[in-house]
Structures are given as C-alpha cells and as structure tokens.
Amino acid sequence: MAVREILQIDDPRLFARNALFSPEDIVSDETAQMIGDAFDTLQDSGGYGLALPQMGINRLGFVIGVPGGNPFGHEEIEPYAVFNPQIIVGDDEAKVPGPESCLSFANNQIVASVLRRAEIVVVYQNIQAVRVRETLRLWHARVFQHEYDHLAGRLFVDGEVEPHSWTTRSAFRAQRLGSAARGVAQQG
Numbered sequence: 001m002a003v004r005e006i007l008q009i010d011d012p013r014l015f016a017r018n019a020l021f022s023p024e025d026i027v028s029d030e031t032a033q034m035i036g037d038a039f040d041t042l043q044d045s046g047g048y049g050l051a052l053p054q055m056g057i058n059r060l061g062f063v064i065g066v067p068g069g070n071p072f073g074h075e076e077i078e079p080y081a082v083f084n085p086q087i088i089v090g091d092d093e094a095k096v097p098g099p100e101s102c103l104s105f106a107n108n109q110i111v112a113s114v115l116r117r118a119e120i121v122v123v124y125q126n127i128q129a130v131r132v133r134e135t136l137r138l139w140h141a142r143v144f145q146h147e148y149d150h151l152a153g154r155l156f157v158d159g160e161v162e163p164h165s166w167t168t169r170s171a172f173r174a175q176r177l178g179s180a181a182r183g184v185a186q187q188g
C-alpha cells in the first residue's frame with residue numbers, strides 16, 4: 001500500500017467521467033490495492049474522505065473514515081469503501097450549514113460553510129460487492145455528500161456556500177478549538 005498524490009483543481013481528471021465498477025471489479029486484487037492506497041492517502045492527509053478521482057482514478061468509488069473521531073467533536077466513523085453510490089432520498093428543504101474543506105482545493109487549507117441535506121438514504125456496494133442501503137445523518141451525511149459530489153466532478157465550492165463564510169484552516173482551528181475550550185456548543 002502507498003500514499004498517493006492528491007490531485008488539485010488544475011487537474012482535469014477531477015472533472016472527468018467516472019466509470020462504474022462491476023461486482024468482479026470490486027473484489028479484484030487491483031481494487032484491493034487501489035482502496036488500500038486510498039486509505040493510506042486519506043490517513044496521511046488528515047482528511048475524512050477521499051474519492052478515487054482525487055487520486056487520478058476515474059471510477060465511481062470513494063473511502064470515508066474518521067477513526068477516533070476528530071478534534072472538533074465529530075463522531076467516529078469506521079473506515080469503509082463505497083462503490084457505485086446513489087443518494088436515493090434527500091430532503092432539499094431540510095439543509096443544514098457546516099464547515100467543509102477539500103484535499104483537492106488549496107490543499108485543504110480553505111474552509112467554508114456549506115448547506116447540505118441533513119439526512120440522506122444511500123445505496124452502494126461495499127468492499128465485498130454487497131449492496132448496502134443506509135440512512136445517514138448530519139456529519140456522516142455531509143462527508144458522504146462531499147465525496148459523492150466528487151464523482152460528478154463537483155467540489156464543495158460549487159455547492160451552496162454561505163456568503164462571507166470563507167476562512168483559512170488555521171483561523172478555523174483556532175476559533176473552533178478556542179470555542180471548545182470555553183465549552184461553547186459545537187455544530188455540524
């Protein structure tokens with residue numbers, strides 16, 4: 001397994017068409033290697049999700065994982081791989097703001113508040129090529145939607161960014177961790 005380069009927004013592979021995985025593809029040695037590299041790259045980056053196009057692989061897949069939670073109080077998510085995902089239910093009227101950044105946008109150093117659906121129902125195939133149907137909420141739903149958008153060539157900056165919410169990662173960290181230290185409630 002290996003840490004791979006994460007493409008930045010000047011690379012057209014981030015915006016190219018992505019191909020489906022067949023069940024045979026999913027369980028292949030090649031995919032096991034690819035997903036192993038994706039987990040290594042994700043862990044090395046400090047991010048919460050990584051889509052295959054961000055590694056220059058134009059296939060419909062991504063990994064998500066936040067072992068141990070994160071410094072901002074978000075839930076732990078056991079690392080898992082997603083193939084051929086679809087969001088089959090999502091209420092556009094019930095969106096919530098939350099901070100996002102992207103490993104492919106300014107190397108994750110720019111943060112903005114983005115409106116996302118608070119609850120989604122998703123279907124995808126897991127690493128055994130078994131079909132999974134799940135309801136995801138709040139932060140987990142946010143991470144899933146962010147990665148899902150990558151597969152359609154969309155970055156968070158193309159989404160519903162709240163005006164005047166842009167900040168740098170260092171300023172965001174200082175503000176968030178300062179708030180946490182003072183016991184101020186965290187949001188999404």
Ligand SMILES: [Zn+2]
Pocket residue numbers: 101102103104146150156
């Ligand atoms: Zn991203």
